[in-house]
Amino acid sequence: MRPPDFQNLADAAALPRLSQPVAQTLNRIYAWPDSLACRVRDFLFHCRWDYGARLSQPTCTYRFQCGPATGWILLEAWAERLLIGDAAHPDVPPDLRYALVADALTPWLDALEKLLRRPMELLPPGDAQPPGSPDDVGWLRFHVTRETVIEPGAEGASAPATEAPEDWHCYGALHFDDDRWLSLACAEREPASRPRHRLGSLPVGLVFRLGTTRLSLREMRGIAHGDIVGIEHWVSAGKSLMCKAVLPGEVGRVITGKIGGNQILIEKIQEVSLNEENSIATAEASDAGDSTLKSLDAMEVEVSFELEKRTMTLAELQALREGHIVELEQPLNQSRVHILANGARVGHGHLIAVGNKLGVRVSEFAGTHHAR
Numbered sequence: 001m002r003p004p005d006f007q008n009l010a011d012a013a014a015l016p017r018l019s020q021p022v023a024q025t026l027n028r029i030y031a032w033p034d035s036l037a038c039r040v041r042d043f044l045f046h047c048r049w050d051y052g053a054r055l056s057q058p059t060c061t062y063r064f065q066c067g068p069a070t071g072w073i074l075l076e077a078w079a080e081r082l083l084i085g086d087a088a089h090p091d092v093p094p095d096l097r098y099a100l101v102a103d104a105l106t107p108w109l110d111a112l113e114k115l116l117r118r119p120m121e122l123l124p125p126g127d128a129q130p131p132g133s134p135d136d137v138g139w140l141r142f143h144v145t146r147e148t149v150i151e152p153g154a155e156g157a158s159a160p161a162t163e164a165p166e167d168w169h170c171y172g173a174l175h176f177d178d179d180r181w182l183s184l185a186c187a188e189r190e191p192a193s194r195p196r197h198r199l200g201s202l203p204v205g206l207v208f209r210l211g212t213t214r215l216s217l218r219e220m221r222g223i224a225h226g227d228i229v230g231i232e233h234w235v236s237a238g239k240s241l242m243c244k245a246v247l248p249g250e251v252g253r254v255i256t257g258k259i260g261g262n263q264i265l266i267e268k269i270q271e272v273s274l275n276e277e278n279s280i281a282t283a284e285a286s287d288a289g290d291s292t293l294k295s296l297d298a299m300e301v302e303v304s305f306e307l308e309k310r311t312m313t314l315a316e317l318q319a320l321r322e323g324h325i326v327e328l329e330q331p332l333n334q335s336r337v338h339i340l341a342n343g344a345r346v347g348h349g350h351l352i353a354v355g356n357k358l359g360v361r362v363s364e365f366a367g368t369h370h371a372r
Contacts, residue, residue: 018137018263023325025182029140030323032186038111043146050143051323053171055134062098063125067118069181071174072130079170098124116184134173137265140185145169200315208243208257208264210234210305218297220341228359231305264326304340305360
């Protein structure tokens with residue numbers, strides 16, 4: 001029975017959206033191969049943008065100003081303790097603590113000033129609070145590692161030695177108050193591109209799955225135009241909807257993203273061993289009579305819901321990174337959603353919100369002969 005409280009997805013709770021220029025800048029930032037190196041006392045630190053960085057709690061919050069740009073910086077609390085030692089204790093007055101942190105970070109601030117050609121300053125946050133969470137797409141996450149630098153001895157025979165990168169590391173996040181200044185995060189001249197693969201223009205199709213449900217054959221035979229099929233198994237992440245694309249192969253690739261509006265934010269890219277023999281077999285059409293179908297009415301099939309295929313070149317796929325934005329041709333609430341039964345397409349429709357659940361309003365469904 002059709003739920004009475006359905007609504008178009010466009011009228012549901014707001015989904016995160018980014019302008020195309022911002023999305024393109026984020027793609028450039030997280031694809032940036034170079035790190036910013038800076039020496040502080042006996043250590044050489046390397047800072048690299050890393051969408052996969054997840055800050056442990058609690059975090060320490062600072063304001064920054066870079067020329068006309070302002071924003072926020074978050075660091076893990078134990079990183080602050082490394083910078084200023086016992087002065088990181090909560091009993092130390094905040095203004096003193098921020099001044100000591102700014103002093104400890106002077107080599108970093110000087111390096112950034114030289115790179116950006118703009119004055120760089122660390123400020124106390126006062127009573128203001130940073131927007132959202134560092135896991136939100138608007139925060140640029142970074143990963144800092146260090147190596148120990150050993151100066152040549154009196155005889156000048158020894159070369160710099162390093163500790164393993166995993167010996168020490170910390171995570172942080174940065175947020176600009178105005179997205180127009182995001183380009184400062186990769187202000188250097190872009191590194192020379194890698195040689196192109198001779199098959200780089202080969203088209204590759206990505207199909208993102210939104211979720212699944214299980215229906216009996218009896219229920220499927222009753223589906224008609226205008227009906228709403230609920231999606232039982234789907235995953236939300238804040239105000240976003242999770243989706244997943246699988247590229248098959250002996251070593252395949254699983255791409256997980258967050259979808260909102262007409263954009264998919266790539267959350268995770270994994271290489272996995274995929275055994276096609278373990279995939280669900282596609283149901284084949286049968287010439288048996290209606291009595292055979294009736295005897296199988298209680299049998300359940302897996303129904304999945306997928307977006308239209310998104311085609312990119314092999315070169316674009318190779319350049320895809322966590323944190324990148326993939327543009328869709330249409331917003332999610334206007335996109336055609338394909339309905340598959342055990343892997344075979346049987347219909348299509350459009351995504352809608354059904355209370356606090358998701359469903360697909362059917363536009364076309366195979367095998368429907370009865371009128372409504």
